[in-house]
Amino acid sequence: MSDNKKLQEEQVNAAFSKQSPIFDQIDEQNQLILWIRNRVQQEVMQHIPPAAHLLELNCGTGIDALFFASQGIRVKATDNAPGMISELKRKVDQKGLQDQVSVQRCSFNELEQLGSDTQYDYVFSNFGGLNCTKRLDKVLHDVDRLLKPGGRCTLVIMPRICLWEMGMVFKGYFRTAFRRLRPGGTNAKVEGLPFQCYYYSPSYITKHLGSSFRLIALKGLSVTVPPPFIEHFCERHPGLFRRLEKLENKLWDKAPFNRWGDHFMITMEKRKS
Numbered sequence: 001m002s003d004n005k006k007l008q009e010e011q012v013n014a015a016f017s018k019q020s021p022i023f024d025q026i027d028e029q030n031q032l033i034l035w036i037r038n039r040v041q042q043e044v045m046q047h048i049p050p051a052a053h054l055l056e057l058n059c060g061t062g063i064d065a066l067f068f069a070s071q072g073i074r075v076k077a078t079d080n081a082p083g084m085i086s087e088l089k090r091k092v093d094q095k096g097l098q099d100q101v102s103v104q105r106c107s108f109n110e111l112e113q114l115g116s117d118t119q120y121d122y123v124f125s126n127f128g129g130l131n132c133t134k135r136l137d138k139v140l141h142d143v144d145r146l147l148k149p150g151g152r153c154t155l156v157i158m159p160r161i162c163l164w165e166m167g168m169v170f171k172g173y174f175r176t177a178f179r180r181l182r183p184g185g186t187n188a189k190v191e192g193l194p195f196q197c198y199y200y201s202p203s204y205i206t207k208h209l210g211s212s213f214r215l216i217a218l219k220g221l222s223v224t225v226p227p228p229f230i231e232h233f234c235e236r237h238p239g240l241f242r243r244l245e246k247l248e249n250k251l252w253d254k255a256p257f258n259r260w261g262d263h264f265m266i267t268m269e270k271r272k273s
Contacts, residue, residue: 005134008196009080009107012132015193016060017083023061024087031234035245036221040126040265041067044154047216047267048073052121055146057108057139058129062088062101068124069100076120080107109133111142120146123153128263131158131197134185140208149272152216156265160199163260164227202259205266213268217253220261224248227262 019026027033041064048054052073059065059077061084068075079085085105092101106113108130123143130136143153160180169177179186180199188197202218224247226233234241251257258264 005109008132008134009109011193011195013081015190015195016079016081018191018193020061020081020083020087023084024063027063030228030231032222032226032228032230035225035234036228036263037063037126039221040064040154040156043217043219043265043267044068044122044124045071047152047154048122053118054122054124055114055120057111057123057125058127058132059088059103060084060127060129062091062103064124064126065101066091066095066097069097073122075101076114076118077101077103078106078108078114080105108139108142109135111139111146114146116145118146119148119151121148121151123147123151124155126156128156128158130155131199132195134196134198136198136200136204137208140205144209144212144270147270149270152267152269154265154267155205156221156263157200157205158197158262159201159259159264161260162222162227162262164222164230164262202264202266205268209268212271214271216267216269217265218258218267219252219265220248220258220263221252221265222248222262223252223257223260 050072053076054068054073055076055078056065057078059079062077065075065077065088077088082105085103089103092098092103123146130139133139147153158180162180165180166177185196185198187194206215224244225241252261
């Protein structure tokens with residue numbers, strides 16, 4: 001691993017480990033995060049076969065892993081932040097889910113650590129975790145290797161174009177409005193700790209997964225509904241939120257809006273031959 005890549009790993013691990021004790025609380029107190037998470041979970045449940053074996057990348061404290069386990073899905077949950085892994089192991093032990101959820105500290109940059117003996121029915125990554133790597137091409141190569149023929153993956157990634165952020169130009173926040181377009185990524189912070197964030201288009205995903213995969217679905221998240229950084233929007237504007245949600249339901253799978261949200265959710269299937 002190069003020195004720059006190692007530094008990035010260390011910075012991301014430190015930031016999210018520091019956040020791990022309050023991660024669930026942040027999630028529960030932000031209605032827009034809950035809204036997005038529910039949409040993502042329901043989307044995956046439309047595509048995943050019963051009793052499947054799912055590999056989750058950047059699982060965090062395991063909110064999604066435990067949901068899928070409750071639906072009868074067997075989960076291999078991975079993350080590289082020690083604090084996140086510790087929180088998830090505590091939950092798994094507390095709920096007695098050791099047979100349903102296995103937990104391993106593993107960076108998505110080093111998925112070869114998972115070995116080559118097991119292939120999965122599904123690979124999943126939520127909330128832009130994969131935006132923390134400059135080598136998403138390598139991650140996608142490993143996803144190909146780890147997926148069974150006929151298996152699927154759903155990845156939730158932050159694109160280079162976000163209408164909500166670009167709209168900040170009208171408030172004079174030019175750096176925020178165009179930060180995703182900067183070459184080489186941009187600086188981000190979690191709990192005051194800095195790391196680098198990189199942005200990707202859906203076409204980057206389809207290009208690097210290649211012809212052995214076919215696109216199943218591409219949907220935008222927070223296209224017309226505000227992103228989670230606009231806190232307490234649902235509580236302050238419930239009527240407007242419902243109207244924006246109805247509009248999002250009409251646009252989230254339509255081009256170009258499915259590429260212009262705060263995140264996009266892409267589901268790909270590995271061809272059987």
